[in-house]
Amino acid sequence: MNKVLKYILIGILVLGALWAAAFFIKSNSKSAITYETNNPFKANVEKKTVATGKVVPEDEVEIKPQISGIIDEIFLKEGDMVKAGDLIAKIKVVPNEQSLNQAKGRVRNAEIALNNTKTEYDRNKVLFDKGVISSQDFNTQQLRYDQAKLELQNARSDYQIIRVGSAGGSATANTNIRATVSGTILxxxxxxxxxxxxxxxxxxxxxIATIADLSIMIFEGKVDEGEVGKLKLGMPLEISLGAINDKKFDATLRFIAPKGIEESGAVQFKIEGDVTVEDDFLIRAGYSANASLVLERKDSVLVIPEALLQFDRKTDKPYVEVAVGPVEEQKFERKDVEVGISDGVNVEIVSGITQEDKVKVWNKTEPIKKGDEDEEDTAEDN
Structure with missing residues (x-):
């Protein structure tokens, strides 16, 4: 009886072990990955770089007063279109007490001098009419009288300018702030x-105001020192603005800074480009922008998706795995390749494989099935 019970226990243990092994194998088994392949193909490849910056007017003019004072009235507002000569603001003069007193004293001196000269002129005119003095002496006295009148007029004008900012007969008073160029008030x-x-x-x-012509805009940005050597004046740029979606603007590279500026450990060079502004779009000054520059382009070259490349751990040289025989056999061999330029998606293949080779898609992963997820969750709960 003891032997029968012993065999029963051994049988139960064996069956339990077999069940546990079967469950473990089933829960941890994964279907074998079947690798797909891609053929190299011909395509155009462009190597680009992107310069970040902003779009600004080519010329911004600052309007400044020609006289000190207090802003009395502003006639325009930001965003208004103006023409050269349009009145922007008016200044009320607060005269300097010392300068005003000196100007007033100059007027008094000129009045005294004029009165004295007039007396001399009247006396000499009577003598000249009687033939007592020569015409030369009379002309000299008349010149002094005319100069005294002019000096008084100038002194009064200067006093008027200091007191109110302009002479009474002035066509354009200094107190009137006018636009010097046509454009938009920024x-x-x-x-x-x-x-x-x-x-x-x-x-x-x-x-007082800043004015610019928003129809003439330029792009200002910076590029890294590793790419500035590949730039040339006249290169086309493609400008994208953060404020205007789904629209690209053409531009032409017009300036490359001869001196770089170090920023965060990297040397950056300033660039500028003339932007072609279309009438349908209003580009405001200071829009953030990205400029795409084509550094290198090759047409109709052999390429593969860059994701198919693998790199040797020791030499860091690129290689791919090519199918040997039918793809169904899943046999691959390594082939070293020489690559050219890349656009971030496709990379040029200079040598190593041909268009007929089938390149292994090595980094493809199988999706986890719903049944496998349930079994793994059950195993974790157990």
Missing amino acids: EIPVKEGDQVIQSNNFNDGTT
Whole structure:
């Protein structure tokens, strides 16, 4: 009886072990991956680089006052179109007390000098009419009288300019701030009541407005030193703006900086390109932009998808695996290849394989089936 019970226990253990082994094999078994192949093909390959930057007007003109004072009134606003000569703002003059007093004193001196000269002129005219003095002496006295009148007129004009900003007969008063070029007002950084300083040899002056022609725009960006040597003036650019989707603008490279600037450990070179602006689109100053430049292009060359390349761990040289015999046999051999330019998707094959070779898609993975997921979850729960 003990032997029968012993054999029964051994049988149960063997069956349990077989069941556990079968379950483990089933839950961890994966179907063998069948590798697909691709044939090399002919295509055009472009090696591009992208320069980040912005689009700005070619010329921006800052309008500055010719006299110091306080903004009395602003007639236009940002975004308005203006023509050269249009009135933008008006300044109320706050005269300097010392300069005003000196100008007033000059007027008084000129009046005194004129009165004295007039007295002399009247006396000499009577003598000249009687024939007592010569015409030369009278002409000299008349010249002094005319000069005294002119000096008084100039002194009064200077006093008027210092007091109110312009002479009464002036066609364009200094207090009137006018546009010097035609375009769009980009910015008016002042408001009514602000004090402004005139532009002179010692001070740039306060900017009243900034004007630019938005129909003439340029791209300003930077490229890495490793790519600047491949650029040439006149190269075409393709500009994409973050604010305008699904639209590309053509441009032409017009400037490459002769000196680089180090930024975050890398040397960057400034570039500029003339942007072709279409009438249907309004490009605002300062839009962020990317410029795509074609550094190298090859037409109708042998290429493969770049994902098919593999690299030797020791030499880091590229190679591919090519099918030997029918693809169904899943036999592959390694072939070293020489590659050329790449556009990030396809890479040029210079040598190593031909268009008839079947290149292994080595990095394809099999999707996990629903049944396998359930079995793995069950095994983890157990």
